[in-house]
Amino acid sequence: MNQTRKTSTLFVLLMVIFLLLQLQKSQCIDENYLRCEPASCRDGNNVTFPFRIVGKQPDYCGYPGLEVRCSNTTTNHSIIELSPNESYAIHEFFYHNQSIKVSNLALSNLTDTSTCLPPIEILTLHPDGSKFDFGPDKVELRLFYGCNKSSPEAEQLLNYEACFADGTGSTSGYAILGTDPNSGLAARVCENQSVAPISAYEYKENETRPGEKRYLEALNGGFLLKWKAIDCSTCSNSGGRCGINHISSQFQCYCPDRPHLRRCHNKRRARKFYIEVIVIAASVSVIGTVMVLLYVMRKSESIPLLFCRGSHMEISRHVESFLRSYGSQIPRRYSYSEVKKMTNSFKSELGHGGYGSVYKGKLLDGRLVAVKVLSKSKGDGEEFINEVASIGRTSHVNIVTLLGYCFEGKKRALIYEFMSNGSLEKFIFAEEDLEHPKLGWETLYQTALGIARGLEYLHRGCNTRILHFDIKPHNILLDDDFHPKISDFGLAKLCPQKESIISMSDPRGTIGYIAPEVVCRAIGRVSHKSDVYSYGMMVLEIVGGRKNVDARADRSSEIYFPNWIYKRVRLCEDPGLRGISNEEDKEKAMKMVYVSLWCIQTDPTNRPTMSQVVDMLQGSLESLQMPPRPYLSSPPRSPPESPTTYQLSM
Template structure:
């Protein structure tokens, strides 16, 4: 009996030890699983939508430009030695390819992890081929390291040349050059809206995103906010306001004015041409709303009086071209999208006779509240 009792005690000890061991193993397994899940979530957060971008690149491999390794990008930019500019997305660096071709390398910020702007840029610009659209030569996508490789534009952005008192240049461009630039941009936009198999709405037309080559030929750049749609689609479904304050069409904020469409680019183009004519920004965060919209009102009133009072009009041809640019831009910034001309009509008006141009109605000029301005999506090149 004593031996049987001792056996039972030993069995209980063994079972108890086994249960304790199993409990410890389960606890360790739970700890490992929790740690693994946390690590997985961390890496998913770090990688963003990397797999989605890779799927996109595979599906569009035949259309996408050449893919480069990050080490190649460092070599062509001499380890990012020569910086050309900075924006909200990152920086732009001067580089040289192996064949000696000069390039501009746009390095996207690692904080923008979802890859949306990268996909927008590659998807939209890879569908284009036009003298007034900047050429994308290649790209790099290695996890968070992303870069877009463009043709180099010797004169940089239009923004440097059109504002009075800009210390980075020796003065404003001549009226003939400004007029030709306005026509070139209009041709680029007309191509995006009608010339591609897929209609592309840029949504961020502004002087900063117009690049100039050595001959001052303008090229539309920065397609990070672009939307693609079929030509049959007249309206674009949007859940957020996108663009840069001062250039955003009013219907982007107030849908009651009309649906968002390619006419939103027309509005931005009109604001930009007014800035080219007046040598000043249409919107200035340092002034009140009355001053923000002063120049378009002023230029409209003086257009009716035929007293433009613009600087540098050296000839009758300059005067005619300046007047055409003003009339066209005022048509483009009409509040209702239906009242704005398409870009093909803009080209006809710019290249046609001044006498055939009707004066547009005085536009009800739009300036969104500063709260809207602060919350809108902006893109800086």
């Protein structure tokens, strides 16, 4: 008993010394470094250099003209003034590619598509060319008012009608994309017009009435601006925080010890401090471990649980280290209690798999979300890190948006935008399912094209090339308008943009979609072409409306769909695809067949890139050449009942 008390006393004494050392160190930390810590408004957006929040961060923490203000209204938006008298609500910062998504503040409360637009003069934005450029997806929405509706020409503009509030009531006009030929007609019918920037990805036309009431959704959805401030990564990666010297107005890297020009390089004092911390921490850890071990041994004769906990702690440290390294470049972090609250204690389950379960939830601002709760994690938390590192750094209309994450030890969750129509497999494999009817060929074609654009972005549009390694119908989600989005990046690999060949210790993917070189390295090197193969196999299933391997087929030659469809196309026979009612449908279907057969070539060098796939799908059918026969053979007549996603053990 006395020995236990002595040990406890020593443990407490060492803890006190450790805390005193930390206090002494904190008193030496540069004040500018502390005051330029990232901050946020109620919307949860992480604000850091080159921006600053007025009232929370000093002037020298950001550039003049890039001040962010917290809204006092119920919208909870953080606000930025991009030009005189023009305030814009901030949707999200994308620090990894130096862009920001904004929308006119006057539109932030307009949620009903029947609401009239506010006074038109505040909608035109002319960004300061010294600070911002429009994003690459910017298009012009032309807003016409003061129109002569009695003109015979006005009858051709009925599908573009819009409503404007003029202070005394409301007037009607037109909202037309600048690239639409009808914008010239509207200019003749109307006295005035204004041009508003929107994102091409946000503008969704009504399929039956082009342009109808979609202008408000596009204006409210926001658009991207790219800022021109100096890149902060060199400073932040060295452990500093970026700012501006208030005397010289030059870029400054505020380090924990003192300011530097571009990066923190004075490590002597920090090294001494870390040595002190390591010595004390090691002593505390040893004593704490002995005390816990003695306690566990008194309670039980076996102690395997202790070492399991140690393993989980090691994984936790690994993941936390990753999260710190990415800093503000990843989405918002939520506590587990917040996750429980947004899912109503996990009441509504959307689906489940080997990774865990997905639940329907709602954020405080009313947005619906899908919350993936990870019940199992392989290795050192690879799936969790893959998802956050890859999808958390993307911004594309065909990539599902990661809105946040939760990491508290074993409790891990990923929070995505809610996709109301679920996964693609429900629709392409549905026979006579009234709840999930078969999609039309135009929708199937747009689905294949959208997925191709998403993969092209992952392979070429990011600063870091992202290889998905698990493209299949189950991982393609559909929104309200059946627009496809790629999801589930648990098996993804990140590599430098210039690298085309990667190394992997184990093959990964889903049986039936895995490229042959991933399993047999003698065929070729693993690269972005492996995703191209998976895409081709998936498009063949979209075209055929069936699994590529179908043991129920009447004839053995039809069991393996790629072989069967290739033979039909080569012999110029009718492929017998369902639901083709006109020549347009037939052309779209055949383009998808040709493209997919090119994509599943056994030799990776014979496969097109995803950029070439997009061009092939958008080009004419006559321009496509017949691909060589893939060196494939029909599998056994009794294939596995369902594919399995995992890292294959060879």
